[in-house]
Amino acid sequence: MTTSFVSSLARKKLILTAVGLPVLLAAWWAFRPEKLWINEKVDEPVPFASTGDPQPVYTGTLEGKAHQTSGRATIYGSPAGKQYLRLTDFMTSNGPDVHVLLARAGDQSLNQEIVKGELDSVELGPLKGNQGDQNYDVQTSVDLSKYNAVVIYCERFHAVFGVARLDQF
Amino acid sequence: MNHNFNTAGTLAVLALVFGSFLPVFAESGNVKTLETGTFHGKVHSTMGRATIYQEEDGKLVLRLTHFKTSNGPDVHVILIAGTDAEDDANFLKGGIERVELGSLKGNEGDQNYEIPAGTDLAKFRTVSIYCERFNANFGAAPLEKF
Numbered sequence: 001m002t003t004s005f006v007s008s009l010a011r012k013k014l015i016l017t018a019v020g021l022p023v024l025l026a027a028w029w030a031f032r033p034e035k036l037w038i039n040e041k042v043d044e045p046v047p048f049a050s051t052g053d054p055q056p057v058y059t060g061t062l063e064g065k066a067h068q069t070s071g072r073a074t075i076y077g078s079p080a081g082k083q084y085l086r087l088t089d090f091m092t093s094n095g096p097d098v099h100v101l102l103a104r105a106g107d108q109s110l111n112q113e114i115v116k117g118e119l120d121s122v123e124l125g126p127l128k129g130n131q132g133d134q135n136y137d138v139q140t141s142v143d144l145s146k147y148n149a150v151v152i153y154c155e156r157f158h159a160v161f162g163v164a165r166l167d168q169f
Numbered sequence: 170m171n172h173n174f175n176t177a178g179t180l181a182v183l184a185l186v187f188g189s190f191l192p193v194f195a196e197s198g199n200v201k202t203l204e205t206g207t208f209h210g211k212v213h214s215t216m217g218r219a220t221i222y223q224e225e226d227g228k229l230v231l232r233l234t235h236f237k238t239s240n241g242p243d244v245h246v247i248l249i250a251g252t253d254a255e256d257d258a259n260f261l262k263g264g265i266e267r268v269e270l271g272s273l274k275g276n277e278g279d280q281n282y283e284i285p286a287g288t289d290l291a292k293f294r295t296v297s298i299y300c301e302r303f304n305a306n307f308g309a310a311p312l313e314k315f
Contacts, residue, residue: 029242030242030302032241032242035241035242036239038240039240039276039277040240041275042278044274046232047281048224056202059205072313168235169205169218169234
């Protein structure tokens with residue numbers, strides 16, 4: 001009685017191990033749970049010889065607000081520390097006293113077509129043309145992690161023509 | 170009949186004109202930035218930027234920067250024929266066409282992947298970090314013209 005009980009226990013143990021171990025192994029292979037804690041960091045250089053030319057630092061696409069606006073806004077930085085904004089494939093409607101500004105991407109007034117009060121912004125200059133590629137100098141003192149949106153802004157009517165929220169390039 | 174012939178002739182001339190421009194680009198000796206986009210993916214938190222460059226010899230390279238995703242088994246980098254992809258999307262089930270770029274080199278950090286010659290970037294508009302074992306999209310970056 002006792003021996004058969006013990007042997008049945010041993011048999012159960014054996015079956016459990018025979019079935020359980022492969023199941024556990026299969027589950028481990030499938031899910032590789034240790035990868036949740038293990039990171040594989042890489043740091044490959046750019047795949048081509050980097051030139052001394054200015055490189056893109058931030059970029060984003062323009063969305064129309066009060067007026068249809070489209071294109072790409074990119075901030076370039078040169079190794080010497082100079083930085084500028086370049087608009088490409090750019091198009092907006094023409095208007096009076098239109099300026100290019102940098103503002104805070106999270107600023108609620110950018111969600112409206114008309115800004116009430118003053119917009120917390122950095123002036124880059126009057127819009128050079130309502131179509132085509134164009135550059136604007138950005139002072140090195142400007143904190144681009146704070147002013148991380150490009151705004152095409154009509155000063156006369158406080159109208160937001162278009163906004164591009166910038167992401168790190 | 171005559172009209173058709175003229176159309177064909179015009180097309181041939183146009184093809185010649187545009188064709189002659191192509192070598193000029195290739196010889197310009199510059200690396201061109203063709204496409205870029207940012208990753209989104211919440212289920213397996215994925216972030217960073219995907220950019221496609223064209224090297225002087227015409228070779229296409231995908232580069233991931235500021236990149237981070239969750240580590241996982243058998244994760245690959247692929248291009249899919251679509252304008253975007255949802256979290257955990259199963260491309261196998263969806264029968265979506267793809268271009269394999271290789272196993273993910275690391276779940277963090279800057280990394281480059283060669284894109285096979287002849288890949289039509291007008292068709293393959295999204296970069297996906299894809300777990301082959303579970304057929305799940307970890308994160309996707311829809312591409313836009315730079």
